[in-house]
Amino acid sequence: MLLPGMESSEKVELIISLTKIRSEPQIKALKRHFVEGYNMAACAESEEIAPSNFQRAIDTVQSASKIVDEIKELDWVRFKSVK
Numbered sequence: 001m002l003l004p005g006m007e008s009s010e011k012v013e014l015i016i017s018l019t020k021i022r023s024e025p026q027i028k029a030l031k032r033h034f035v036e037g038y039n040m041a042a043c044a045e046s047e048e049i050a051p052s053n054f055q056r057a058i059d060t061v062q063s064a065s066k067i068v069d070e071i072k073e074l075d076w077v078r079f080k081s082v083k
Contacts, residue, residue, distance in 0.1 A: 002065045005037020018064040022071055026057045033058065 002015065012034045016027055023068035033043045044054035 001062060002034050004033050004039075005035070007034040009035050012061075015061055015065050016040070018068070019060050019072060021057055021060060030061060031053055031061070034061075050071065 002012070009031060010033055016030060021027060021030070026049060029043040029047040032046065033040060034040045036053055038046075040054060040058065041051060043049075044051045050059075052082075
């Protein structure tokens with residue numbers, strides 16, 4: 001799960017690349033939220049995005065992030081069992 005204000009720009013870009021989000025305003029708002037830590041409403045307003053649409057983008061990115069975390073967990077379990 002991505003945490004607002006705690007993520008690197010590179011990580012957020014990679015997670016977004018796994019989604020169908022291509023809108024530059026949405027991507028800017030997502031980076032502002034997850035990298036810089038601005039609240040959802042401020043990010044949506046700054047890019048003139050309806051809050052409900054921005055929430056949907058956040059949910060999409062969080063879903064992709066969850067899958068990445070699950071893959072990492074599977075790899076970690078396998079790595080630990082090899083030792």
